[in-house]
Amino acid sequence: MADNHADALEAQRARVEHIRGYLDIEAKRQLLEDLEGRAADPTLWDDPDAAREVTTELSRVRDDLERHDTLSERLDDLEVLNELAQEMDDEDSAAEVARGLTSMARDIDRLEVATLLSGEHDASDAIVSIQAGEGGVDAMDWSEMLQRMYLRWATNRGFSAEVYDNSWGEEAGLKSTTFAVSGPDAYGLLSAEHGVHRLVRISPFDGNARRQTSFAMVDVVPLLPEVDQQVEVPDEDIRVDVYRSSGPGGQSVNTTDSAVRITHIPTGIVVSCQNEKSQHQNRAAAMRVLTAKLDELERQKRQEELDELRGGRQKVGFGSQIRSYVLHPYQMVKDLRTEHEVGNPDAVLDGSDLDEFIEAELRRRAEERARDD
Structure with a gap:
């Protein structure tokens, strides 16, 4: 039967x-x-x-x-x-x-x-920035591993991704990277990844095969349509530098000085873009990233003012990682906010099993909001 x-x-x-x-x-x-x-x-x-x-x-x-x-x-x-x-x-x-x-x-x-996404900009596309932290060349390699994880996750979901800038390490990996992810609720989902990510493994760059702990900061902000952007950036508040795009090891990928780096002088925020063919296109893309980061900074200031009225709130920063990825002496990925863990780091780093960590954090946030209400 x-x-x-x-x-x-x-x-x-x-x-x-x-x-x-x-x-x-x-x-x-x-x-x-x-x-x-x-x-x-x-x-x-x-x-x-x-x-x-x-x-x-x-x-x-x-x-x-x-x-x-x-x-x-x-x-x-x-x-x-x-x-x-x-x-x-x-x-x-x-x-x-x-x-x-x-x-x-x-x-x-x-x-x-x-249905758990109720934030003002959760439906927006996302700008993801990854910055290598403590750990030297291993941290730069870790940053590249995280970039690959998120780009594969985006592909698995049918999202599109565009890399704006890669700052390559001298020996390996990425000092920093910025890319956009576009798809339904991209920001709402990836906002769960904002914070410090920690990797523990046997370093492939250590001739004595010692265990190394590395850190990378993942920053996620919504990519807002121009109509929604609240911050205007006066020309006198920015410094624009142009330079030649380059790939790993300094290999030239462009024959003109078309890459653009914009520094926002009042805040010190620096953004770069080198993936477009012209300096004009790179500048426009970099300004979109800068405006998104300034918008997010304004929202954070408003939130901090509200938190101060409520008695303050613990902030997440370097030294307080949200998630640990352990490849040695055992295999495990554990999120410290939700206690969710799995024993197959490869599937997470491949982007295949990342969703369950995102979902666990979104459910935790929803429960926290319900308690606060």
């Missing part, structure tokens, strides 16, 4: 219905109709800022509805297939239902996590 997956299908149906209520799908359908009407108004673009707000919101609502509706339709199909498998005693169809349930459970997990 073919396996009957009716109970498992019913459990997944309950999860989809819960998400339906949480996202208020019917209200979103009404909102979609309203936004489509406004987007079709030929006078909309008379006010470009308002038009961008409408089109951005329209895209987000459509995405929420599409993700929910696609899951619901897949579940309908699996329920019909399961009934046919039982009527025909078809083991192949039953096996197909089992595979569909496994895939669907993973996608429902992702949609459930999306």
Whole structure:
């Protein structure tokens, strides 16, 4: 007799219905109709800022509805297939239902996590910066490993990524890197990665094969559309330097001085971009990164003022890592905020199992918000 997956299908149906209520799908359908009407108004673009707000919101609502509706339709199909498998005693169809349930459970997990994102800019794209910390060349190598982890994670999720700048180490790895990740809720998800990451391993750069501990700082800010950017940057507040782009080991990858480094004099924030073909394009990209970082700095100041009124809050900085990746003398990745841990670091560093750490932190934040409320 073919396996009957009716109970498992019913459990997944309950999860989809819960998400339906949480996202208020019917209200979103009404909102979609309203936004489509406004987007079709030929006078909309008379006010470009308002038009961008409408089109951005329209895209987000459509995405929420599409993700929910696609899951619901897949579940309908699996329920019909399961009934046919039982009527025909078809083991192949039953096996197909089992595979569909496994895939669907993973996608429902992702949609459930999306419901945890309630921040003002969680739906935005993200700018990720990684800076090597203590640990010398091992820390630079660790920074490159983290960059690879996040870029592979982005690819696995169907996101796009664009590297703005790599500052290569003299011997190996990256002193620093900045890249953008674009996709649904990219900032909300990657914000869970903000903080110090610690690596423990046998150093491949130590001739005596000693154990080395390395640190890297991961900084994540939302990449805001120009219409949402609140900070204006006067020309007198920045210093712009141009230089020749280079790759690992100083190998030239550009024959002109097209790379751009911008220093924000009041704050000391430095951003660079060298991936574009022209100096003009690199400057525009660097200014987008700088503005995003200044916007985030302003939000942090406002938050610190609120925290001070509430009695202060412990800040995360160097020396207080959020996660440890241990490759020797045992194998483990452990997040110190959530206590979530796994024994397969390779799968995490490959980007495959990073989601469960992100999801655990988002759930922890949601529980913390619920307690505060």
